[in-house]
Amino acid sequence: MAVVGASLGGLRAAEQLRAAGWRDTITLFGEEPHLPYNRPPLSKEVLAGEAPASGTELRRRPSVQDVEWRLGTAVAAADLTARTLTLTDGSVHLYEGLVAATGVRPRRLPLPGGPPRHVVRTLEDSAALAAELVAGARVLVIGSGFIGCEVAATARTAGCEVTVVAPESEPMLLAVGEDLGRALRHRHEARGVRFRMGHLATALTPRGAVLDDGTELAADVLVEAVGSLPNTEWLATTPGLDLTDGILCDAHLRIGGLSHAVAVGDVARFPNPRYGPVPRRVEHWSVPGDTARHAARTLLAALTDTPRDPTPCAPLPAFWSDQFTLRLQSFGQPSLADRTELLSGDPESPDGDLLYGYYENDRLIGVAALGSPAASAAAARHRTELMTLPEPVV
Secondary structure (H helix, E strand, O other), X not given: OEEEOOOHHHHHHHHHHHHHOOOOOOEEEEOOOOOXXXXXHHHOOOOOOOOOHHHHEOOOOHHHOOOEEEEOOOXXXXXXXXXXXXXXXXXXXXXXOEEEOOOEEEOOOOOOOOOOEEOOOOHHHHHHHHOOOOOOOEEEEEOOOHHHHHHHHHXXXXXOEEEEEEOOOOOOHHHHHHHHHHHHHHHHHHOOOEEEEOOOEEEEEOOEEEEOOOOEEEOOEEEEOOOEXXXXXXXXXXXXXXXXXEEEEOOOOEEXXXXXXXXXXXXXXXXXXXXOOOEEOOOOOOHHHHHHHHXXXXXXXXXXXXXXXXXXXXXXXXXXXXXXXXXXXXXXOHHHOOEEEXXXXXXXXXXXXXXXXXXXXXXXXXXXXXXXXXXHHHHHOOHHHHHOOOOOOO
16 A cells, blocks of 8 residues: 655555555655654744644554655656556555545745745744744745744744735635634734735845835745645646646545545545535645545455445534634634624624634534634534535435
8 A cells, every 4th residue: 555645644544544454564655754743833833942843743553653654755656557656766666555645835936036935834944934033033924824824923922023915805814704814913913913915025135025016025034825736746647637726536535536546635625515516625634634534444445345435525624723822713614605704702802702603505614713712612612513414405
């Protein structure tokens, strides 16, 4: 069995393959030299120096102590018909079943030059940026999603002057919508973060950036937080695959309809019956585990010629984000809502808990909370309702 990708998704895939009954060899191929580690702390506790990088290594279940780790070994190409992987060193690896768990990488600004530029994805990225976050440093963050807002909070807490630039109307707009995004911006601003929303950087100079309105922003450090790209290049020579946004899979996570190849985690684009027939990728921490469980059962049924569970993969997406002392917690799919409702709290207050509900055709499809642990607990109480699948369209 070959697992391409040795981060969280690859680890969970190996664990679930063992749990499903696979007793033969499992080989994990990972481009990074590290055993699987937890990435969320890289923009928060590790970046702030509050937790050691060594503490991010993920615990591995005893069931995968016998798997083979091929770390620092990238896969250059795959032949899904011949069931072979070609590694970057030219060697070829045969496999019986394949799990694609290659995740994503940071998107980069299509602009040359600029002050020292950073992304946050790996241990090395976090260490390099941490060395720059000294008190008084002028930090320019391009992008206002998860990484952008978390880095802004960490840098500001370190005493840096922080400005966030993004084309959207509010930070984290795609994840939580305009209302909660506005409240989040107000709370960042109350702590000294400056925002230039609705603007793009059109040029970079050694001293900072020029915006689309001609404004020049001075910066000692530039953080690129402009989204991610799925790692699918190793499958590009395979005919018939749809790789336009990750790896297109069916509702059982099979790649291209093949019984012996599945995808998990950030790189998998699949239809979730909770939210209609449109295949989507979801880049949340919970998704690798949820998809690995289903994909392992799908793969084992095919390889052992046993009946497959007909139930489609239907995870409930969930995420959290720690910014300053605030916890942003979400369950469901707020980005698909056509209506947002404030369930509790005062969005004009610089503090206090907020809870929003997100609806599609009057059906609750997501909740998001901002504030204390009590707010997160309030959001979690809606999980049962969110877990209910919609009635099929007749």
